[in-house]
Amino acid sequence: MKKSHKATVHIQVNDINEYSPVFKEKSYKATVIEGKKYDSILKVEAVDADCSFQFSQICNYEIVTPDVPFTVDKDGFIKNTEKLSYGKEHMYKLTVTAYDCGKNRASEDVLVKISVKPTCKPSWQGFNKRIEYEPGTGSLALFPSMHLETCDEPITSIRANVELETNHIGKGCDRDTYSEKSLHKLCGASSGTIELLPAPSNSANWTVGLPTDNGHDSDQVFEFNGTQAIKVPDGMVSTSLKEPFTISVWMRHGPGAHEKETILCNSDKTG
Incomplete structure (x- = not known):
């Protein structure tokens, strides 16, 4: 029995698209x-x-969530299609899928969370421009909740000026402009x-002998030269x-x- 020569047979195995794309991460998140x-x-x-180049390559990504201001390109890069507003939306949740070049869809879509951060400017925050104060109520903390927003930037120095103004016409408690009663x-x-130092009158005569600057009765200014004083009558001030x-x-x-100069004193009957 005679045999023929040995022959080499080449068998080509064609890959079939048996696997679907799988995302590397369970979810993605970013802040803008x-x-x-x-x-x-x-x-x-x-x-x-x-295994094959055709079926192992990711050819396309797609945002499944409708009506969101984002797009994704074939390489998986996501960008916004319009300027975002923190007042309109604090966070967007997108569902993204992937397709291989054989058009197999990802076995499981992936969730992408994009947080919107408000525009930050270094500034003092947590204070009111208007403060109500009732005379005689003691000290008042002007800015108990005030803090400096640094926007996560390094701060080398801080300088702040505080300026208080009344809501009255003029300059508030201005001795040279207003009369005593007005003040x-x-x-x-x-x-x-x-x-305690009223302009002299029939009912208030304890300032009669004091030298004055000849001002008006409503804003009389008295002079004390160090050799004289006045006594406020008993009963004017509660003891x-x-x-x-x-x-x-x-x-x-x-x-x-x-x-030594005495501006005001209160003593017993022996002086």
């Missing part, structure tokens, strides 16, 4: 700043277990305010002051220096 258009926000990536009202003096009280004085010091 409002009012800005990005060339790329993040990249999603899927792989395919098929009581303007500066918020309480209704129980007592005038049982249980609550905190305030004494207000407008004074301009004259020439010369003294070791």
